[in-house]
Every structure is written in C-alpha cells, then in structure tokens.
Amino acid sequence: MPTLEIDHLDKAYGPVRALRDMTFDVPSGEIFGFVGSNGAGKTTTMRIALGVLAPDSGQVRWDGRPVDLEVRRRIGYMPEERGLYPRMRVDEQLVYLARLHGKTPAEAKDAMERWTEILGVAHRRTDEVQKLSLGNQQRVQLAAALVHDPEILVLDEPFSGLDPVAVDVMSGVLRERAEAGVPVLFSSHQLDLVERLCDRVGIIKDGQMVAEGAIEELRSEGRLQWSVDGAPASAWAPSLSAGSGLRVVSSEGPRTVVELDGVSAAARTSTADDAAQAVLRAALAAGPVRSFTPVRHSLVELYRDVVSTPTEEPAA
Structure with a gap:
C-alpha cells in the first residue's frame, strides 16, 4: 500500500528549531489530522512535503521513494493563505491549473466543471475570485487542489471560514477521496471536526510529535x-x-x-x-x-492534556 512517509525531519530558522525529529506516515486511503497551536510546525512540515522548503535533515517519501518533482506534480496542495489569482475567473483559473499538471484542454475543462459542481460553486464559474465570499473562495481553493486528480492531498486549514453546510460538503469530498485510495493529510484547529472525520490524529507541540494514533488509542493513553x-x-x-x-x-x-x-x-x-x-x-x-x-475524553480534552505537559528538551 503506497504511503506518504514523513521521516525524522529537522528544520531550524537560526536559533529557532521549527521541527524536531518529525516522524509519521499517512497510508493510502487514510485521513490524518494534524493539530497543534499556531507556530507548532504544521505548515513547515507540509511545505517540506511539497518541496517548498528543504529540511535540515530527514526525508519525505511516497511509496518508498523520495518525493521528487514528478511526485509533487501528483500532489494536491491547499495552502492556509489563499493562493488564487484574485482577478482571474474561476473557470479559467481552474482550467489553467489543471493544464499545468498535464491535463489536456478537454480533460481540464471536464475536471473544472465536475469539481465546481461538487463543491457548490458552479454558478460562480465566470466570476473573478475576488468577487466571491471568503467561504466560496475556500471552495475554489479546494477545487484547485483536486482539479488534476492528485494521488496525495495535503491541506492546510481547509475548513477555515466555512459555514456548516460547506464543512459538510468538504468533509464528504475528503472522505470520498480517501475511499478512492488517496492519503489525506490536513491541519485544523477545529478539533471536534478532526475527531469526527479523521482515521488518525497527530498532535504537534514545539516542532515535535507528542501524541499520535486513532482517537480511541489516544483515549486509552489519556x-x-x-x-x-x-x-x-x-x-x-x-x-x-x-x-x-x-x-x-x-x-x-x-x-x-x-x-x-x-x-x-x-x-x-x-x-x-x-x-x-x-x-x-x-x-x-x-x-x-x-x-x-x-x-x-474528547479530542479537545486530550489535546489540552498533551499540550499542557512540559516538552522534554532533546540533548544538543
């Protein structure tokens, strides 16, 4: 079974250690929730997986091989900050992004139509992104991550700013992608949603993975x-x-x-x-x-217990 492996990543920015021996994996078909406070290292880990940042040590692998440019073309990435062109039409933008990932014009158009329909923004295809509400921009951002039929999904705060109906739609899409065999890694501060949706959860603190497992496993250790x-x-x-x-x-x-x-x-x-x-x-x-x-105990309670425990400082 192909697996996304995050293997002993370390990353420092000057004296600040952003990641410390970060290690976990996400098998095909699993939804892995990545939770932690702001600045804990979630986004840094995701950016290293995408090749946006280089680790000081460690490696990211897919199906046993280091992630290279060819693999990255098959990853669907949704950044926390919106990465869309604000003055470009929704349909033109999604077709353009699909073409960048190797889709033919006809395939790109079909994918754009399919995902805008599924995500509830088909009626806004001809609008500029900047004219959409923040929630609809988030839906388009997810469509941009999905439009090339990626083998891996890496999503940074995908539920931010969504209303309950949109949360249900996006949750359904992530579960459907996982059932199709796609490993899904996403971060979120909405712990009740993570608890409901994820197969496994990783809690990160000060750049370290301090708890990992299925919710029931974490409960048994609490x-x-x-x-x-x-x-x-x-x-x-x-x-x-x-x-x-x-x-x-x-x-x-x-x-x-x-x-x-x-x-x-x-x-x-x-x-x-x-x-x-x-x-x-x-x-x-x-x-x-x-x-x-x-x-x-709920995930919120487990999270509070874990993050309130002092982190052991590794030896230099």
Missing part, C-alpha cells in the same frame, strides 16, 4: 477517570485509600468524577480494573449507585 452517580462524594470519597492514587477531580451533587494518577503503561489495565472496583465499592457502601462509567 487520564483514567470514572463518573459516579450516587451518594455525594463527601459520604464515600474519604474512605478511598490514601496510597491508591485515586482522587476526586470534580463533585457536583450526586455526580462525582474520580481520577487515578501515576499509572505506568505496563500496569495500566490491571491497575485500572482494581481502581475502578475500589471506587465502586466505596460508593456503594454509602448508598445506591445509579450509574458508574469510565469518562470518555
């Missing part, structure tokens, strides 16, 4: 918490063993959230089971328990 609906915490939480690592993190009326601290990855499952039973026994001893469930 904080261990249980929600108890029963007697107030004051009636049973003090009975929890002081050395158990269990602590109450929130309590409001009958609902209490208890967290287990300091569990190694190797001992996580058995320790979690023991801790859950200890919490349940303590709560039952104080009265009926109406519900007892593990807390499922």
Whole structure:
C-alpha cells in the first residue's frame, strides 16, 4: 500500500528549531489530522512535503521513494493563505491549473466543471475570485487542489471560514477521496471536526510529535477517570485509600468524577480494573449507585492534556 512517509525531519530558522525529529506516515486511503497551536510546525512540515522548503535533515517519501518533482506534480496542495489569482475567473483559473499538471484542454475543462459542481460553486464559474465570499473562495481553493486528480492531498486549514453546510460538503469530498485510495493529510484547529472525520490524529507541540494514533488509542493513553452517580462524594470519597492514587477531580451533587494518577503503561489495565472496583465499592457502601462509567475524553480534552505537559528538551 503506497504511503506518504514523513521521516525524522529537522528544520531550524537560526536559533529557532521549527521541527524536531518529525516522524509519521499517512497510508493510502487514510485521513490524518494534524493539530497543534499556531507556530507548532504544521505548515513547515507540509511545505517540506511539497518541496517548498528543504529540511535540515530527514526525508519525505511516497511509496518508498523520495518525493521528487514528478511526485509533487501528483500532489494536491491547499495552502492556509489563499493562493488564487484574485482577478482571474474561476473557470479559467481552474482550467489553467489543471493544464499545468498535464491535463489536456478537454480533460481540464471536464475536471473544472465536475469539481465546481461538487463543491457548490458552479454558478460562480465566470466570476473573478475576488468577487466571491471568503467561504466560496475556500471552495475554489479546494477545487484547485483536486482539479488534476492528485494521488496525495495535503491541506492546510481547509475548513477555515466555512459555514456548516460547506464543512459538510468538504468533509464528504475528503472522505470520498480517501475511499478512492488517496492519503489525506490536513491541519485544523477545529478539533471536534478532526475527531469526527479523521482515521488518525497527530498532535504537534514545539516542532515535535507528542501524541499520535486513532482517537480511541489516544483515549486509552489519556487520564483514567470514572463518573459516579450516587451518594455525594463527601459520604464515600474519604474512605478511598490514601496510597491508591485515586482522587476526586470534580463533585457536583450526586455526580462525582474520580481520577487515578501515576499509572505506568505496563500496569495500566490491571491497575485500572482494581481502581475502578475500589471506587465502586466505596460508593456503594454509602448508598445506591445509579450509574458508574469510565469518562470518555474528547479530542479537545486530550489535546489540552498533551499540550499542557512540559516538552522534554532533546540533548544538543
């Protein structure tokens, strides 16, 4: 299966280290969400993948071979800042870009018509880009990334400025492209959307990949918490063993959230089971328990946990 590989990339701008051993991959047919704060290194990574920037070390590969000019011609790229000609008509611009990627005039025209129809801007084909709303400009920008039928999609903040209907349209297009075997790498600050759409997620901080995996994998590595609906915490939480690592993190009326601290990855499952039973026994001893469930953290919560953890500075 062809895979886009980002392999140990390093990049510095003077004393500022923009990327530190950046490594991950995106197999064909997968949507990979790239999240992190502004300046974390997402755009730098994408620009290196496109050949706009050169890494200080490391390599980008497609199907096991270094990405060269020929491969880059088969990548669909959508920059965060719009890269369209503002005074050029939508249809002329998309046909021109398709021709640059090797399409015949007839193929380019067909592709322009198809993607403007799919993305809901067919009625604006003869308008100049500058006359479109920001959301429609974003749709045209995506059409520009798709018009040459790319083998790889790299999209920097593709959902920025879109209304909910346009978000649904664009999400559907990305999922359809992935189902056709295209690897899709995109960055976004809309974490609820990333959680809903992506097969895997990478969280980047200070130029490093600090967490990577499917949402369920990231959840399993996050904080261990249980929600108890029963007697107030004051009636049973003090009975929890002081050395158990269990602590109450929130309590409001009958609902209490208890967290287990300091569990190694190797001992996580058995320790979690023991801790859950200890919490349940303590709560039952104080009265009926109406519900007892593990807390499922959202990507927003996982992200906050990861970025709030101090980053270890690598040795020089």
